[in-house]
Amino acid sequence: MNYNWNWGVLFEEQYLNWLISGFGWTISVALSAWCIAIVIGSLVGVGKTVPNKVIRGICATYVEIFRNVPLLVQMFIWYFAVPEMLPEDWGRWMKRDLPNPEFVTAVVALGLYTASRIAEQVRAGIETVPPGLSAAATAHGLSTAQTYRYVLLPISFRIIVPPLTSEFLTVFKNSSLALTIGLLELTAQSQQIAEYTFQGFEAFTAATVIYVCIALVATILMQVLEKYTRIPGYVGKEA
Amino acid sequence: MIDIENISKWYGDFQVLTDCTTQVAKGEVVVVCGPSGSGKSTLIKCVNGLEPVQQGRISVDGDDVTAKGANLTALRSRIGMVFQHFELYPHMSVLENLCLAQEKVLKRPRAEAVTRAEKLLDRVGMADHAAKFPSQLSGGQQQRIAIARSLAMDPIAMLFDEPTSALDPEMIKEVLDVMVELAQEGMTMMVVTHEMGFARKVADRVIFMDNGAIVEDRQTAAFFDNPESERAQDFLSKILDH
Numbered sequence: 048m049n050y051n052w053n054w055g056v057l058f059e060e061q062y063l064n065w066l067i068s069g070f071g072w073t074i075s076v077a078l079s080a081w082c083i084a085i086v087i088g089s090l091v092g093v094g095k096t097v098p099n100k101v102i103r104g105i106c107a108t109y110v111e112i113f114r115n116v117p118l119l120v121q122m123f124i125w126y127f128a129v130p131e132m133l134p135e136d137w138g139r140w141m142k143r144d145l146p147n148p149e150f151v152t153a154v155v156a157l158g159l160y161t162a163s164r165i166a167e168q169v170r171a172g173i174e175t176v177p178p179g180l181s182a183a184a185t186a187h188g189l190s191t192a193q194t195y196r197y198v199l200l201p202i203s204f205r206i207i208v209p210p211l212t213s214e215f216l217t218v219f220k221n222s223s224l225a226l227t228i229g230l231l232e233l234t235a236q237s238q239q240i241a242e243y244t245f246q247g248f249e250a251f252t253a254a255t256v257i258y259v260c261i262a263l264v265a266t267i268l269m270q271v272l273e274k275y276t277r278i279p280g281y282v283g284k285e286a
Numbered sequence: 287m288i289d290i291e292n293i294s295k296w297y298g299d300f301q302v303l304t305d306c307t308t309q310v311a312k313g314e315v316v317v318v319c320g321p322s323g324s325g326k327s328t329l330i331k332c333v334n335g336l337e338p339v340q341q342g343r344i345s346v347d348g349d350d351v352t353a354k355g356a357n358l359t360a361l362r363s364r365i366g367m368v369f370q371h372f373e374l375y376p377h378m379s380v381l382e383n384l385c386l387a388q389e390k391v392l393k394r395p396r397a398e399a400v401t402r403a404e405k406l407l408d409r410v411g412m413a414d415h416a417a418k419f420p421s422q423l424s425g426g427q428q429q430r431i432a433i434a435r436s437l438a439m440d441p442i443a444m445l446f447d448e449p450t451s452a453l454d455p456e457m458i459k460e461v462l463d464v465m466v467e468l469a470q471e472g473m474t475m476m477v478v479t480h481e482m483g484f485a486r487k488v489a490d491r492v493i494f495m496d497n498g499a500i501v502e503d504r505q506t507a508a509f510f511d512n513p514e515s516e517r518a519q520d521f522l523s524k525i526l527d528h
């Protein structure tokens with residue numbers, strides 16, 4: 048193979064700035080989407096366990112739709128199809144006046160998709176709590192809302208920290224799909240550097256290293272969270 | 287105080303309670319016994335509305351539990367309940383276990399709730415363990431805390447659902463001691479248990495259930511010395527001999 052290695056391009060000011068900017072967009076998209084996903088995922092996950100059948104049905108439908116359609120398709124639908132389906136004024140606003148349309152669309156698409164996955168984990172966490180505990184809370188006069196707030200959710204969120212860690216890592220990796228709707232995040236910037244310099248190996252190696260570093264930091268953060276919220280002697284091994 | 291009138295309950299097609307009627311007067315201690323699957327636990331879970339009934343009426347201190355739209359949360363906060371598997375909140379310290387419902391349901395100020403909790407922990411001999419978590423304690427200790435947690439709500443009556451069945455033999459006594467003391471202080475109690483020694487010592491009446499029906503409902507001495515039904519005679523001969 049005849050390839051001229053040149054790691055130096057990565058540190059040329061223009062390309063370095065592209066990488067930094069891409070890194071910034073990746074972090075922004077992933078963290079914004081994560082916030083949406085945690086809020087909606089928790090609500091939908093709780094909704095799948097409440098006694099009311101209508102709410103359970105709505106939440107189950109949400110999960111099945113958003114979890115079963117490929118994320119890439121969802122990105123395209125939000126970006127290309129939704130503005131056409133809305134009333135004309137709204138659609139025009141989305142296409143013309145929405146600030147940072149690629150960013151906003153990517154955050155919404157990734158957030159709602161990840162929410163459906165988090166909802167399933169929240170539901171599973173709640174169902175793992177022994178039923179006797181909510182019976183005890185009910186027997187002491189706590190309302191259904193209070194039982195969730197003080198007993199079911201604090202326990203189930205601790206139980207699901209490990210699977211949530213995987214989900215947290217996935218949201219960074221999935222954010223790379225935003226390049227398909229034109230957001231210049233990390234993968235898009237690497238691709239651009241490769242096209243400008245013909246140094247594809249270096250460009251994508253840089254992206255790889257940055258993704259791995261993000262993942263390591265995210266994992267460490269979640270481990271700290273797990274350790275900090277651990278119930279003494281309850282679940283998991285003692286650290 | 288507790289009035290159970292002709293209640294029947296089904297799970298699907300399966301009838302778990304058949305036309306049960308009994309009363310528990312204020313300050314009375316009633317033991318409910320019978321073979322497993324006879325509906326004892328279900329019966330007392332109906333008293334605080336944890337299990338709905340399809341027929342009949344239950345009232346506690348004049349409040350109808352079975353009425354549509356009954357304010358069950360208010361009613362439940364006045365009836366203590368102790369479970370077979372303790373059901374302490376695992377993510378809270380012992381002290382917080384005792385304070386949660388006091389603060390959130392009774393709206394007691396924090397300081398008052400803590401004072402009440404500490405007093406009750408002292409009473410059940412657990413004052414030194416207030417900062418521990420449930421999983422760091424033995425079953426007997428956990429059950430004593432569960433009793434204290436219910437007492438913190440100043441209940442007008444206490445329900446016990448096989449409180450010693452999940453305990454190692456040497457821990458049963460420490461829990462029964464607390465219950466005996468409570469009975470002697472005049473607490474109204476309905477106790478599902480197989481501890482016949484406890485029944486003899488403190489129960490005013492014994493209810494014997496079989497197949498979802500109340501077969502005998504008699505004064506304690508009469509029940510043990512002279513059970514009427516063959517089913518109760520058979521049951522007693524099996525559990526008293528061993």
